[in-house]
Amino acid sequence: MIGLRNGDYAALVPALQEYLLTRGIPIPRWRQEELDGPERQAFAAQVLKGMVDLKVPVGPEDLPEVSAEVARRILGLGVLEPYLRDETVSEVIVRGRHVKVERAGRLEEIGDLGSAEYFLEVARRVAELQGRQLGVAKPFVLVDLPDGSRLTAMIPPLSVAGVAINIRRFAVRRLNLEELVERSALDRETASLLERVAGRVNLLVSGAPGAGKTTLLNALSAHFPQGSEVAIVESFRELQVQHPHPAWAVVQEEGEEGRISMGEVVNVIYTRMRPDIVAVGEVVRGDQAAEYVHAINLGVVGLTTIHGSSCLGALHRLETMVLETKPTLNWLATRERIAEGTDIVIQLRRLADGRRRLQEMVALEGLDERGHFITTVLKRWDPDKGSFSPLKCSHRLEERLA
Structure with a gap:
């Protein structure tokens, strides 16, 4: 396994998501329960095809595993997903295209991990968790994520500097x-x-x-x-x-x-x-x-x-x-x-x-x-x-x- 780094996935996930959207390939709704069965398999196959079409430099023996990871990140929170799995992170913050995280009470700059359009699409898909449409009529959303984390998102025109997302990560470990x-x-x-x-x-x-x-x-x-x-x-x-x-x-x-x-x-x-x-x-x-x-x-x-x-x-x-x-x-x-x-x-x-x-x-x-x-x-x-x-x-x- 080539072991792609988070930085590699940070560029790969938005590229594959844009590939799917421009070709009208639907991204399955992110439900509370885990997606499985034919729907997920069909989507993973489309991601694999996209990686081949985009000539992603991954060896054929590693392609199925890497494409499966890309599909999982697209279906979840995309490039933000690794930070939600990092127990040292307490909050993830997106402003426009820029990402930062909070660790031990201090903010840490991560950098630009995608386009503003990419994060707008992430916010809209997350809104579907509660069956809601994120748009001009309702430009903000508060959502409980499947892992218990809390997401707050605002989009233009309410958020004048682009999409704004805060994810308060659910603390697995309790302090006594x-x-x-x-x-x-x-x-x-x-x-x-x-x-x-x-x-x-x-x-x-x-x-x-x-x-x-x-x-x-x-x-x-x-x-x-x-x-x-x-x-x-x-x-x-x-x-x-x-x-x-x-x-x-x-x-x-x-x-x-x-x-x-x-x-x-x-x-x-x-x-x-x-x-x-x-x-x-x-x-x-x-x-x-x-x-x-x-x-x-x-x-x-x-x-x-x-x-x-x-x-x-x-x-x-x-x-x-x-x-x-x-x-x-x-x-x-x-x-x-x-x-x-x-x-x-x-x-x-x-x-x-x-x-x-x-x-x-x-x-x-x-x-x-x-x-x-x-x-x-x-x-x-x-x-x-x-x-x-x-x-x-x-x-x-x-x-x-x-």
Whole structure:
């Protein structure tokens, strides 16, 4: 076997795809299940013929194996496929024709791996996973790939600089709390507290995209009480909850006419499926926020993530989302429900060198006479000392853990 390098395939795959398209040879739809049987064999035969017609410098003894690999890459994500199989890659980014990847929190330039038209065709084929057409009327798409990775794509005219693709790679390996300590994301004192509270009190995890919110929820799930009933609700499957037999709902295309919303699913789960713990992958809309706040005030232990820049900011954002979908609610009553239902807020941060770190962890104590949140700082990163502050005590938290 000649053993073509990724760079060789990077040039070969777009050339063969263009060969097929210009001759009107259809590329089979990329289904969730693996393509096999006559359809795949016929397509592989067309790829092999194309390699012969294009006089690709591959020996006859290697041609079947190389053409099969080219066909597989065309049916998948083409020249991006190797990076989705690379466990060191956490994200693949395409801008126009240029590709870069994220490894260990840092971006690495790969280069131009195909034409803008080639990546546009890749984005359109991926959209078919959900039976959708990517075009002027709908110039963006969010898709769960068969391996669990999440793809977001935008095309012109919405994306003025050409097609833009981000693929957040599904992490096969889960980190535990001990490994987060080893990576200096937490200290041991914090990890011990999190082991104690996981699945017993309500946690809100805040941070920017890529700050490690989902990673922390996954690690916490290993410490849920044994025998508890766990339910998970997500818009994309990102959580890897380490608990046997959870009720797991992935709600796609929420908000489209005729589709059930994520907020409705949260409501059904906590009212009809008797969970002890509900983990909501991410709260990004008002209906989700309203149902989540309702659930944590009915005795269900809740964990979720939210985009925010501080612990207090995360609480206010949760409040704002609830009021956006429930404008008749009184702001003070809404804030009281959030304060009563939320026990701990954790703020995570992604550092310039790619590392993730807990910036602050607070316990809610209630509201003051003016309706402001009262919090106790349990942990905080001290940049001057380069270490975490000593753990403080919260009386309300201790009462709820008793």
